[in-house]
Amino acid sequence: MKILLTMLSVFVFSSSVCQVTISGRVTDGQGEPVPGTNVFLKDTYDGASSLGDGSFEFITTAVGKADLIAKFIGYRDFVQPVLLDAQRIVVEIRLEETISELKAVTITAGAFTANDASRRTIFKAADIASTAGATADIAGALNTLPGTQKVGESGRLFVRGGDSNEARTFIDGMVVLDAYNTTAPNTPSRGRFLPFMFKGTSFSTGGYSAEYGQALSSALVLDSKDKAESTRTDIGILSVGGDVAHTQAWDRGSVAGKIQYTNIRPYFGLINQEIDWKTPPESTEAVGVFRQQVGKDGLFKFYGNFNHSNFSLYHHDINDNGVKQLYDLTNNYRYLNGSYISSINEKWSVHGGLSYSYIQNNTQIEFDNILESEKGIHAKTVFEGSLSVRVELKTGIEVMQRNYAKSIYFNADSTYSHWFNELIAAGFAEVYIYASNKFVVRIGTRLEYCNLTGKAGVDPRGSLAYKTGATSQVSFAYGKFRQSAKHNLVSINQALDAEKADHLILNYQRVENNRTFRVETYYKRYEDLVKYENGNPLLLTNTGKGFARGVELFWRDNHSIKNVDYWFSYSFLDTKREYLDFPHRATPAFATAHNLSFVYKHFVPSIRSQVGFTYSYTTGRPFNDPNTASFNKGKTPYYADLSVNVAYLPRQFLILYVSCTNVLGRDNIFGYEYSTTTDGTGAYRRRAIRQAAPRFLFLGIFITLSKDKSVNQLPSL
């Protein structure tokens, strides 16, 4: 019994032994108090939250050695061993800021990052679909941002005085060869990839990461969506065709398929067209998407796109409209992309992928047949991780293989072929050094080897960003970029060196209350551009040169007016280059001095509709008039376009969509084609390159069938 009593008494008394009071103050690196910090002894309930002045105080019954911990969002955990041997212990806690995604400055020079998950984006993936005039085309929407030049008859991206092939597209880090639909000469093409496939887009107009090679002017990096969350069927009935898509989702994966058929014939029957179509464009497309989560946080993605399209038209002679030539094109396109991302441990992650592009064009020009095919394989592995709290490293290797062949069968009796097989091996490494949440430096370098030239090149790149205030920052970027010459040029001269550019960019940005102001200035120098020796297109050298410089402004506000979101972009561009057939330095035909866009979106809750318009304006484009002695000195009239769109949701699962480009019906002229021979008066006659039709009217009905009716296709519009 004695023992029992002793034990009981020990138990009872043990709970009322010495108490220790722990107090102190929590401050940050600047000595400012951090209220709300959770200060406590490890593995006990004993602790307190710091008050407004950073002070804290609590009592503990713990004895001996213990760990004092302090935690608060945005700071690193503070741990200090304490010896609970006095009645009162005072601990001064100084918290160190973590380099957090939320607070840290990001490099904005040249970059427009759009990611729906991120909070500081100034251009969202959903914006692409809802921009009037873009008709859900990625390039169309990006053309309303500064740094781009609207080239109406092309529809492609032209960035800062660069040709359209200088802007490359990457999906999940993997390069895409030819990201645009095949179209007739001088009719705008659309991107092959629909915007709603992507959760994020990063559009860079220069100074981008060393991860992206083979891009001279711009990198458009698209991040495809992760696993689909719900099983659903989408049906689209369009004025130019229709599509059906089905998505099946399960716990750790999803699969989706889509079939689309487009035929512009019924539409062209209704609206007068500038083009003399024999068979208007018709295309059939199948898309497959597969996602599977692997292990704890791994994700495997697969995407496949198969497209078959064809059209034929008559090309009329400029001198004699009665003389016409048949132009018939059939295009087959395949793009396969598999990628994998996973973390290796808490600090490191790996992502990699394999992409395959195949493009085949079969063109018949009257009696001549041109068969052209391009195949590309890109394999890449990238490791990312932190070397320390303030230093992050990204490094990787990649191989890009490109195979091109072109055969021309003249009148079916003589042939002429070119081909090449290019292999580029590259490695890159890049470090991010965070001095604080306010200041970051990114230094990287890229090493590339090309089998055709047998040359290796090193491209250093660096950038930095500094927060000048709570909402403003300055960013600077410099880099060297290279890209192999276009396939039609390399096939003629396989020894052609890569074309090169240097970018120098300075940017100021201020983001406050959903309002963004941005101003950017840049200088770009081109070297080793491909040039025709003595005007001979079969004698190619790398002696071309050029430059581009400009100032750009961007203002976006989705705060001041309720339910209204609008942005305004202005770009000034001064560029000249000497390349291809240019006899001397001149401004190329695609470059315009002033580009302006105003995009307005208004959601009207009472009629459950989003109404929007886009106004674009560019000054005249240069063109070359062979009747004059000077080169590229002509100027077309200015370009202007007002496009409108309305999306109406009568029911949760139903969307009606109407859009119309160029509602004012302005007769925009993109340039002039000149006849190759003179007429009776000794002059070269010309014909204006116009819009295929004054307006493009698009109607769509989108239906979504799913178990819960709250899902609709709005995000895809």
Added chain:
Amino acid sequence: MKKVNIISILSATLLLVAHSLLATDIQYIEAMQKNIHVVYTAQSMAELQEAVNALQRIGAAEKNKWEPHYYASFGYIMMASREQDGAKKDSYLDQAMAGIEKAKTINGNDSEVVALEGFVQMMRITVDPGTRGPQYSGLAMQTFGKASAMNPDNPRALVLKAQMQFGTSKFFGSPATDACETLDLAVTKFEASASTNPLAPQWGREMATALQHECN
């Protein structure tokens, strides 16, 4: 004597073990109840932060209890609902999600925890309704459905779902029939709800009462 001794030692040990177990349990429950009460009734951000901190301390000490993480997450959701700044709102919701993940690893995929996850998704919409609405509304509805499938008697999954349905019917100007049906079911489940766990979630009744006015 020896016999007695052994028995007394044994019984004393048993008593001690039982006592200390009971004592820690009581201590746990009391500490939890105090802070849960604050989370339910807090009038200010500072009060909420303090309760959340206390819950996180308990969670860090009690490695096998899911409730502290659950209520800390609930507290962060309440903080997010009071916050105007979108970025801060998101950071509170990130904290809430971290707590939900911890609760899940301890308690598996519990219906209450899943319903709370749906609540986070619902709150995400308020940061940027135009952009996030279409994506997160579907996601939240699905998560509420998942929570109900795991436990059809969970009234919170139902009342949150009703809230979402009210939102959509308002947007489309359609009658709130679906929402009211879900709400009626939620109210029935609230009335029938009984748990042996003194720390079982109790919130949501007031939300249901407030919504009922929209149906009458």
